[in-house]
Amino acid sequence: MRRVCLTLPTHRACTGTITAIAEEATYGAREFGVEVHLLILDSSPAPVLAEHRQAVAALPGTPGVTVHHLDEGEQRTFLREVTARSAGNPSSADRLLELMLPSRVSYGACTNRAFLIAQALGCTSVHRRDSDSRYQYVDGDPVFPLHHELTYLGQRADDVRKSATRSKLPPGSADRRVAVAGGSFVGEMSVDVAEIRDLDPDTYGELVGLSLPEGYPEIWRKHLIDASFRGAGTAAFDGDRTALAPISPTQVDMCNIGFDHELYSRVPLPPAPDTIGTDYFLLHLAHNTQLPGLRHNRHIVNFHTEERRTDAGFLAYQVRFVKFLLAAAYLNTVYARTTASGDALLDAEGRTRASVVAGFVRDSVDLDRTEPVHRLDVIEGAYRRLGGRYTTVADTLADRRPRLLDEARDDMADFAHLMDHWEALTGASTEAGLAVTG
Known part of the structure; x- marks a missing residue:
């Protein structure tokens, strides 16, 4: 029987999301006859973890669904075995363990852990949701993205081409498997910068523009800046529409995504800590190598947790955004080369x-430090112009300046190191299996 991994990484209270995602798992098992492994990777503090344990215990037993609720200790036990199996010596294993389970928030590392555990469970795909998202409803029923993910992922593109609403496959890709299936979100912006846009549209454009590669004509840059982080707007779901084609990373969101194992078993995500956006690396890679993807309109409802609205949460998130803009200097050089190489990067x-x-x-x-x-400089100046609580962000950037610049470079070196060991890690995960279940 086909096994799939529906995963929810979290470090904050989300009992409602746990209940909802369990319903999606039940839907997948019932409608598609697959074995769904619901994987909750929990880095929450002890009181919240206890609430989550109760929520998981209260889930009804469902044929075809197995729930794994792993706290960081259980995740570390699994990872320690896998890194020891794959690494040549203890020091190398320790470094890999730190990259897989860093002490700080890492959007890439939590998903990398899901990839390895999915390998251990024998799953053929990973389907990621987030704790700050909900499903849309139509006539009282939830609209589950898993429907399209299970329909298309891993299928030969030409075999499913006619079932999509639209198809625009690049020449020579009809025999390739669908590597990514995803939708976007409706509701609040995925990145908490709406206030910046309202306060000063020009400063907003300056900051968001740093996330874009060079070379776009000005009219396109303005369009991309306006569309960034806004998802699918506010339109309610009104019927399925799908497009079979390489997916632009700007058209889907990581809270609403599924990956085929042939993609994630070869390349991981950057484990950069405290840095948003770096977990989109595989989406860029799949698009730039012209792998078939399925884009759908079963968008998830996004909202911002109360923690983000506190002073500490605000500052932490803005620094993560800044670190993303610094990381983009390095990542965009990689994306330029993968774009130029195209499907020559495929065997x-x-x-x-x-x-x-x-x-x-x-x-x-080795990127020149000048960029x-x-x-x-641009980012700090922008935050100072905004004033108010954004001055605190600017002061923090000034205080951490050498460290921020070093981390942006070192995070890429860590990513390269993880990539060098990734296929050994996925192989070791398959051999190890999952000894700990929740």
Whole structure:
């Protein structure tokens, strides 16, 4: 029987989301006859973890659904075995363990852990949701993205082409498997910068523009800035529409995504801590190598947790946004090279040549420091112009300036190191299986 992994990484209270995602797992098992492994990777503090334990215990038993609720200790036990199996020596294993389970928030690392555990469970795909999202409803029924993910992921593109509303497959890709299936979100912006846009549209454009690669004509840059982080707007679901084609990373969201194992078993996500957006790396890679993808309109409802609205939460999130804008200086050089290489980065079976991509990442570490320094100058000046509580962000950036610049570079070196060991890690995960279940 086909096994799939529906995963919810979390570090905050989300009992409602746990209940809702369990319903989606039940839907997948019932409607598609698959074995769904619901994987909750929980880094929450002890009181919240206890609430989550109760929520999981209260879930009704469902045929075809197995729930794994792993706290950080249980995740570490699994990872320690896997890194020991794959690494040549204890020091190398320790470094890999730190990259897989860092002490700080890492959007890429939590998803990488899901990839490895999915390998251990024998799953053929990973489907990620987030704690700050809900499902849309139509006539009282939830609209589950898993429907399209299970329909298309891993299928030969030409075999499912006619079932999509639209199809625009690149020449030569009809025999390749669908690598990514995803939708976007409706509701609040995915990145908490709406207040900046309202306070000063020009400063907003300056900041968001730093996330874009160079070379776009000005009219396109303005369009992309306006569309960034806004998802699918506010329109309610009114019937399925799907497009079979390479997916632009700007058209989907990581709270509403599914990956085929042939993609994530070869290339991980950057484990950069306290940095939003870096977990979109595989979406860029799949798009730039022209792998078939399925974009749908079963958008998830996004909202911002109360923690983000506190002073501490606000500052932490803005720094994560700044770190993303610094990381973009390095990532955009990698994306430029993967775009130029196109499907030459794929082997005869349509699988990613991971060693070549790792070389691109490693080369980016040597980026001239002038560009990141200029970016940080622009960012700090922008936050000072905004004034008010944004002055605190600017002061924090000034205090952490050398550290922020070093981390942006070192995070790419860490990513290259993880890529060098990734296929050994996925192989070791398959051999180890999952000894701990929740």
